Amino acid sequence: MSDLVVRLLQSSVCFGTVIMYGAIGEILTERAGNLNLGVPGIMYLGGISGLAASFFYESSTADPNGLVCLVISLLAAFLASALGGLLYSFLTITLRANQNVTGLTLTIFGGGIANFFGGSLTSLAGGVGQISVAATSAVYRTTIPGLSGLGIVGKLFFNYGFMVYLAIVLAIVMHWFLNRTRRGLDLRAVGEDPATADAAGINVARNKYLATCIGAGISGLGGLYYTMDYIKGTWANDGTIESLGWLAVALVIFATWRSINAIWGSYLFGFLFWVYLIIPGLARKDIELFKMLPYLVTIAVLVITSLRKKREDQPPASLGLAYFREER
């Protein structure tokens, strides 16, 4: 039984890490007033580009270097996702297209790109079989030597790849940035009231562009963690990244736009998703019903926050609206 509980908690942390990245990036984006529903697409882009980059590197050398694998895949994932964010920014900020529709399109597009190349990259490169990057995945799954052997504590806290810890650090840094730095406060001002921020001399467009692109880059790391660690350096056309991406969007609300809350929120979502592991005697069909839990909890949170109407739990005031200086 205790083995099962340990497995459940470990799975929760891994599951949570994927959506935590997605949510931290989206929090940055939404704080600047852009509701990017393209998070699933961006996570797809991050996942596939990291995978593709290390695939080409690994197949070009006989003895791939771990550090190079790591740098290449991280950079590729971050840049490709940020590019997705740039496309979204250009359409919504410069061309003032509707944010929701643009975001949904980005989700369709990103999913298309990722599943297309994920499914046919090997055949395009002249090989056969499923894409696989064993060497890179091994780097991502290296646990802390020594500490991970510390019995149950080691299993629960130190038995993960580095990206699990990076996510927590990012969440804390993001919280500090948004609440304690001049730039962070400027960015939030843009999200609350762009006209006032503009009058105060803050460059609205630059803040929005930067927040959306960097936010997208961070969200994309969730996809990278998913392909490299969660499914061990392969690809599956099963739409999991998309459903995780939507959960990340939901997590932003759950965390009431505070990245610190996203840390425990994401693990809680993971726990709810995997809780069927410790319930004995479930048939496969019952498991499907249990997997509904994170979504039901999100609905409950949505309803409860809307009933309480606490001022500090509300979304940024201009979320989802385009800003045009000459419009009153």
Added chain:
Amino acid sequence: MTQVSQHKDPLLRIVKRDAISRPKAYTIRLLAVLLSLVVSGAFIFAVTHLDPIRVYEAIFDGAFGTSRRSWVTIRDAMILLCIGVGLAPAFKMKFWNIGAEGQILIGGVITAGIMRAYGSALPTPALLVVMAAVSLLCGCLWGVIPAVFKAYWNTNETLFTLMMNYVAIQLTSYCVALWENPVGSNTVGVINQMTGYGWFPALFGQNYGLNVVLVLALTAGMYIYLKHSKQGYEISVVGDSQNTARYAGINVKKVTIRTMAISGAICGLAGFIEVAGVSHTISTDTAGGRGFTAIIVAWLAHFNTLVMILISFLLVFLQKGAVQIASQFNLNDYASNIITGIILFFILGSEFFINYRVILRGRKEADGK
């Protein structure tokens, strides 16, 4: 000593247009579509090295190459159109119903369930009526739940409807596991394959004739409802300004809930048409992302259901073409999502040039009007 820095106009200025003539607006949109076709063609060329002209030939061949392919294109365009028609009233009211996916699935699941359970008990016409009615009700329920919370407590409907999708998906997975046939396959298989109970009958000698008639009737009905009925007018007032609506004595809560009931019901009906009239089975892919694509169809058509016919056909045409090319080159179907994305990005971007004018430095504002 102070130096006065010379003020310079920015290189490009953006000015809102007062109005744009209809032909000009459509020329801009047409240009956007053409540009997107060039970019999609370039993408296909980059992946397959197929001669660019041959790319478009192959797309056309994939969509209309044989009479069977033409009917498949028509069939899929009809489903997409049906969902778009369902979404139109909700979006016109500025209610972000991202939950079409779930509303379709729940309508489809209940249709499949009835088809399995009562296939032999009722004659097919009666069965079709029952399935249609129940799928309408289920889709309606799926739409009304978030609407009630939105109306009374202003709960964020975008995320609520989105989460309802996943509740529906998990329910579908549950039913698929429950009904799987053969056991262990994790699919339901074609329901009533031998008998065809509960399947759409052929109309005018065409298997998908009834689909076309049903969806076109809905499209025309929705056009009239939105343009020429009192309720349609209320929807557009609420969509433009809730305060104005309240001032004019419109019951915003009632309109919100009623409109979402209609929207959800039609999406549920789309699930019924897909299951009883097309696939005769159910899986979590029954909606297949079309609930999202249809949002964009409705949005781009500015909720004019007649324009939606064109847009649905354009999207399905390109998707079929992309699938055809992908299968020729042993690539996978997701190519069609890439193409859809490219087209939509271009059309979305083109709206800017319809609403705004870009003026070069030195030109007068009055130029080019």
